[in-house]
Amino acid sequence: MPENRFQNALDRAAADVEKALGKLLPESHALEARLFDAMRHAVLGGGKRLRPFIVLECAELFNVARDRSLRVAVAVELVHCYSLVHDDLPCMDDDDTRRGKPTVHVVYDEATAVLAGDALLTMAFELLADEETSADPLVRMELVKALAKAAGSRGMVGGQILDLLAETTAMDETATVRLQRMKTGAIIAYSAEAGAILGHADRSRRQALRNFAHDLGLAFQIADDLLDLEGSAARAGKAVGKDAGRGKATFVSLLGPDVARERAKILAEQAKTHLAPFGKKGEILLDLCEFVIKRDR
Amino acid sequence: MPENRFQNALDRAAADVEKALGKLLPESHALEARLFDAMRHAVLGGGKRLRPFIVLECAELFNVARDRSLRVAVAVELVHCYSLVHDDLPCMDDDDTRRGKPTVHVVYDEATAVLAGDALLTMAFELLADEETSADPLVRMELVKALAKAAGSRGMVGGQILDLLAETTAMDETATVRLQRMKTGAIIAYSAEAGAILGHADRSRRQALRNFAHDLGLAFQIADDLLDLEGSAARAGKAVGKDAGRGKATFVSLLGPDVARERAKILAEQAKTHLAPFGKKGEILLDLCEFVIKRDR
Numbered sequence: 001m002p003e004n005r006f007q008n009a010l011d012r013a014a015a016d017v018e019k020a021l022g023k024l025l026p027e028s029h030a031l032e033a034r035l036f037d038a039m040r041h042a043v044l045g046g047g048k049r050l051r052p053f054i055v056l057e058c059a060e061l062f063n064v065a066r067d068r069s070l071r072v073a074v075a076v077e078l079v080h081c082y083s084l085v086h087d088d089l090p091c092m093d094d095d096d097t098r099r100g101k102p103t104v105h106v107v108y109d110e111a112t113a114v115l116a117g118d119a120l121l122t123m124a125f126e127l128l129a130d131e132e133t134s135a136d137p138l139v140r141m142e143l144v145k146a147l148a149k150a151a152g153s154r155g156m157v158g159g160q161i162l163d164l165l166a167e168t169t170a171m172d173e174t175a176t177v178r179l180q181r182m183k184t185g186a187i188i189a190y191s192a193e194a195g196a197i198l199g200h201a202d203r204s205r206r207q208a209l210r211n212f213a214h215d216l217g218l219a220f221q222i223a224d225d226l227l228d229l230e231g232s233a234a235r236a237g238k239a240v241g242k243d244a245g246r247g248k249a250t251f252v253s254l255l256g257p258d259v260a261r262e263r264a265k266i267l268a269e270q271a272k273t274h275l276a277p278f279g280k281k282g283e284i285l286l287d288l289c290e291f292v293i294k295r296d297r
Numbered sequence: 298m299p300e301n302r303f304q305n306a307l308d309r310a311a312a313d314v315e316k317a318l319g320k321l322l323p324e325s326h327a328l329e330a331r332l333f334d335a336m337r338h339a340v341l342g343g344g345k346r347l348r349p350f351i352v353l354e355c356a357e358l359f360n361v362a363r364d365r366s367l368r369v370a371v372a373v374e375l376v377h378c379y380s381l382v383h384d385d386l387p388c389m390d391d392d393d394t395r396r397g398k399p400t401v402h403v404v405y406d407e408a409t410a411v412l413a414g415d416a417l418l419t420m421a422f423e424l425l426a427d428e429e430t431s432a433d434p435l436v437r438m439e440l441v442k443a444l445a446k447a448a449g450s451r452g453m454v455g456g457q458i459l460d461l462l463a464e465t466t467a468m469d470e471t472a473t474v475r476l477q478r479m480k481t482g483a484i485i486a487y488s489a490e491a492g493a494i495l496g497h498a499d500r501s502r503r504q505a506l507r508n509f510a511h512d513l514g515l516a517f518q519i520a521d522d523l524l525d526l527e528g529s530a531a532r533a534g535k536a537v538g539k540d541a542g543r544g545k546a547t548f549v550s551l552l553g554p555d556v557a558r559e560r561a562k563i564l565a566e567q568a569k570t571h572l573a574p575f576g577k578k579g580e581i582l583l584d585l586c587e588f589v590i591k592r593d594r
Contacts, residue, residue: 031472035450035458086415091407110388114411115458118383118418119450125422126445129438137434141426144441148423153332153416161332161412175328 006287013053013073016066018044020074024123038108038116039123043081046099050220050292051076054191057285058209061278062199071133072143072194075124079151080187082120085113087160121151134198142197150190159183163248171249180221180251181214188217208274212285215271220292222264225250226257227296264293303584310353310370311346313363317371321420335405335413336420340378343396347517347589348373351488354582355506358575359496368430369440369491372421376448377484379417382410384457418448431495439494447487456480460545468546477518477548478511485514505571509582512568517589519561522547523554524593561590 021043028036052073059069088095088103089110096106105113127133128143149155159182162171166179192213196206229252252260268289275282318340325333349370356366385392385400386407393403402410424430425440446452456479459468463476489510493503526549549557565586572579 031462031466032450032455032458034462035455039450082415086411089408089411091411111386111461112458114383114386114388115454118379118414119454121415121418122445122449122454125441126449129442129445131438137438140438141428141434144422145426148419148426152419152423153329153336157412157416157419158329158332161329161409164408165328165331169328 006284006291009057009284010048010053010291013056014047014049016056016070017049017052017073017077020070021077024074024127034108034112035115035119038104038112039120041101041107042085042104042116042120043078046101047077047081048295049073049077051080051187051191054188054213054216054285054288055194057288058192058195059198061195061209061281061285062201064195064198068132068134069195069198071127071130072198073191075127075143075147076187076191076194078120078124078127079147079156082117082124083151083156083160083187085117085120089113092160092164136200139197139200143194146190146193146197150186155182155186156184159186166248173251173254176249176251176254177218180218184221184224185214185217188220189213192216205277208277212271212274215267215274216289216292219264219267219271219289222251222260222267223293223295225252226260226264228252229257261293268293303581303588306354306581307345307350307588310350311344313353313367314346314349314370314374315341317367318374321371321424331405331409332412332416335401335409336417338398338404339382339401339413339417340375343398344374344378345592346370346374348377348484348488350585351485351510351513351582352491354585355489355492356495358492358506358578358582359498361492361495365429365431366492366495368424368427369495370488372424372440372444373484373488373491375417375421375424376444376453379414379421380448380453380457380484382414382417386410389457389461433497436494436497440491443487443490443494447483452479452483453481456483463545470548470551473546473548473551474515477515481518481521482511482514485517486510489513502574505574509568509571512564512571513586513589516561516564516568516586519548519557519564520590520592522549523557523561525549526554565590 025036025040025043027033027040055073055076056066056069059072060066084098085104087093088098089105095103097103103113104116108116124147125144128147129140131137131140133143134140151157159179162179163183166176171179189210192209193206196209201209228250251263255263271289272286275285278285322333322337322340324330324337352370352373353363353366356369357363381395382401384390385395386402392400394400400410401413405413421444422441425444426437428434428437430440431437448454456476459476460480463473468476486507489506490503493506498506525547548560552560568586569583572582575582
């Protein structure tokens with residue numbers, strides 16, 4: 001039952017990440033509890049935890065101890081959640097709902113949302129730099145450096161500004177691919193690469209996992225665009241149909257839904273080919289390639 | 298001429314930091330240039346560069362090569378500038394002027410200001426993790442970990458939420474000291490500690506520099522509160538008189554200006570005593586203790 005195997009692994013990762021996040025962010029009774037409450041609201045109880053899952057499964061390819069890779073998985077999820085909190089702000093995408101819950105600035109206020117995002121990002125680096133993440137300081141350094149690159153102005157944040165510009169600037173397919181590689185692709189690629197870093201992988205395997213994640217990330221994004229066009233808000237747990245309403249170029253608007261769907265399939269198949277060096281150990285990641293294009297939320 | 302010696306050192310640090318920041322953030326011609334322009338606006342051409350100066354002078358106590366300590370000085374300034382950009386946002390302190398220039402969200406927009414701040418914070422960690430900062434990966438790790446602690450929810454960001462709460466919550470002197478220790482003290486303490494980390498200082502010297510910076514930071518903050526009460530906006534390069542307008546507890550409102558001024562003096566003297574282990578090498582830092590309470594901007 002490959003589907004059950006995959007779903008079980010995904011569920012287990014989500015449960016482990018949820019538990020670790022809860023431990024990392026205990027309820028606070030200090031005067032600044034509002035900040036910690038907002039951080040908890042931002043990270044707990046939701047999301048597919050896809051990025052942490054990629055970290056865990058890629059680390060598993062190299063038999064990395066799960067308590068180590070889980071710390072990196074959590075760091076990646078902290079960065080992902082911080083980006084959602086800032087992205088949802090009224091001055092950015094102005095979203096009221098996320099993962100089926102009101103967004104942080106709706107429950108608290110904008111200032112608290114800005115600060116909660118800042119604190120989550122900062123915490124990710126604290127987590128990675130701690131020796132519990134790896135006994136090898138060079139591994140911790142690589143993890144910090146690669147995350148900062150992926151999350152920063154030449155990665156995710158750069159992609160977010162492009163995404164804002166896309167509302168007013170015409171973008172062709174090349175520009176859209178670049179935008180998505182930066183906005184969502186960089187952190188997905190990091191998630192896979194982090195497994196390789198933790199596993200002291202040689203250069204070729206590390207690159208194979210980056211290539212895998214790059215194709216997977218684009219397939220994931222196209223599937224996301226299709227869901228935005230066709231999905232229901234109830235299933236997505238967030239507003240849908242927003243891209244078209246803003247005249248924002250997406251793969252779907254550029255290619256049309258049928259070609260976009262075909263493109264996502266091709267990318268998912270291509271992603272699989274990069275897993276060849278890992279043989280049978282990569283089977284769950286092969287399932288993941290199917291999952292990202294077939295999911296309905 | 299001790300005053301000239303001090304001023305020369307401060308000017309040299311500011312010039313070095315400015316040059317390094319300019320190199321780190323070259324003008325961009327990519328589509329996302331707006332982000333880089335906003336980052337440059339946030340960090341270039343202004344500020345006393347007091348935190349970088351502390352890094353450089355504390356590292357100098359241990360004869361650390363200046364090209365190494367300068368990288369850490371720049372990282373600290375990136376974090377300081379990011380915090381100003383977010384702090385100035387309409388949803389936070391809503392300030393239009395900073396360092397005599399319009400703030401980032403005024404020149405660009407709020408979304409760009411949020412993202413520019415995010416990118417500056419992220420860049421600080423990228424800088425520290427790079428091997429050019431120190432050949433010793435354990436030193437880089439310590440630098441990353443201590444900065445994340447100082448900047449995060451239990452440090453600066455925690456202090457910022459307390460500062461927002463102070464507008465509506467009565468705070469006594471103990472609570473105000475705690476707020477300031479977190480909001481401005483943590484990064485000032487890190488600046489001093491970073492010199493010790495770079496210099497492989499023993500535990501007692503590292504602690505001495507933390508204690509020094511802690512007293513210095515509070516003296517600095519009281520002087521800042523006095524300037525907010527008595528200073529002119531033209532000299533400060535930012536709005537003044539805002540604390541009283543908001544009914545926010547400060548050292549000045551709690552103690553009155555005369556007692557506050559006396560307290561700042563005592564703290565500056567106390568800061569000096571922690572420099573005893575460094576003998577003559579610490580003279581510039583002794584001058585700094587005088588400077589923070591005598592400055593007029």
